[in-house]
Amino acid sequence: MLIFGLTGGIASGKSTVSRILEELGCPVVDADVLARRVVEPGRPAWRAIVGHFRDEILQEDGTINRERLGSIVFDDESKRKTLNRCTHPYIRREVLWELAKHFSKGSSYVVLVSPLLFETKYALHYMRQTIVVSCTDSQQLSRLMARDRLSKEEAVKRIEAQIPLSCKISWADVEIDNSGSRLETRGQVQHLVENMKRLSHCRLILFRTLIAVFASFMFVVFSFFAVS
Ligand SMILES: CC(C)(COP(=O)(O)OP(=O)(O)OC[C@H]1O[C@@H](n2cnc3c(N)ncnc32)[C@H](O)[C@@H]1O)[C@@H](O)C(=O)NCCC(=O)NCCS
Numbered sequence: 001m002l003i004f005g006l007t008g009g010i011a012s013g014k015s016t017v018s019r020i021l022e023e024l025g026c027p028v029v030d031a032d033v034l035a036r037r038v039v040e041p042g043r044p045a046w047r048a049i050v051g052h053f054r055d056e057i058l059q060e061d062g063t064i065n066r067e068r069l070g071s072i073v074f075d076d077e078s079k080r081k082t083l084n085r086c087t088h089p090y091i092r093r094e095v096l097w098e099l100a101k102h103f104s105k106g107s108s109y110v111v112l113v114s115p116l117l118f119e120t121k122y123a124l125h126y127m128r129q130t131i132v133v134s135c136t137d138s139q140q141l142s143r144l145m146a147r148d149r150l151s152k153e154e155a156v157k158r159i160e161a162q163i164p165l166s167c168k169i170s171w172a173d174v175e176i177d178n179s180g181s182r183l184e185t186r187g188q189v190q191h192l193v194e195n196m197k198r199l200s201h202c203r204l205i206l207f208r209t210l211i212a213v214f215a216s217f218m219f220v221v222f223s224f225f226a227v228s
């Protein structure tokens, strides 16, 4: 199974692309979705977070107040590192589990959506290709401010908590330019899916050819011993 890593900057359009991929029937594992699952009340990451950040980041129903925790960790790098230590090992475990499920279902490829793919370098060596979702710096800022109702100062802090989008663009194998309309992005994603299918198909043919060559070789060896 080939793994394609999809990343980008905060609010550059990863979820938008991820939704289009799912609509096109593409297998997707989204680390942001899993990151929400691991902090459900009572789970180990939730306990670790409450241990470090105390009850003030909890809502009445015991769930984490993400807005409050976000404003704490994007204001202070050491607290963000602490949060990462509380969550990342559990997110990695969930990612592995989801990938294993796709593998056991016989998927020939899967797209792993991971905002911090280049920051954490997690499983980077296993990616057949890395894909970055890009937009202009001013679009990133305005889209983030509008979506999360943040001031310019708060939004800039969140953008600066990650490797600059321009670096990610230069490191990735493929770029999905999300600076145009959603329809234009959709066209690029359709092209991407065709390419991922082609690559995984080539791998499948190579794998089957190797099996056939190995089986033929074993047949010749057994025939030789049977005759002699
Ligand atoms: C800080 C939290 C509480 C903010 O929650 P909120 O609902 O407002 O945002 P959401 O989870 O949807 O994340 C939005 C985006 O913020 C960025 N982001 C989130 N966490 C981080 C981080 N630790 N470092 C840098 N950027 C981050 C990512 O681009 C992500 O796509 C939350 O993101 C969190 O618990 N983060 C720690 C886990 C993590 O690293 N997740 C991202 C990678 S899987």
Ligand SMILES: Nc1ncnc2c1ncn2[C@@H]1O[C@H](COP(=O)(O)OP(=O)(O)OP(=O)(O)O)[C@@H](O)[C@H]1O
Pocket (backbone or CB within 6 Å): 008, 009, 010, 011, 012, 013, 014, 015, 016, 017, 032, 115, 143, 144, 147, 178, 179, 180, 181, 182, 185
């Ligand atoms: N092509 C586009 N044109 C206009 N708005 C867009 C476009 N693509 C995405 N947006 C909007 O920009 C915002 C950010 O997009 P999205 O949530 O997909 O980004 P993201 O990279 O997943 O963000 P995060 O890093 O926070 O998870 C959303 O409000 C979305 O509706």
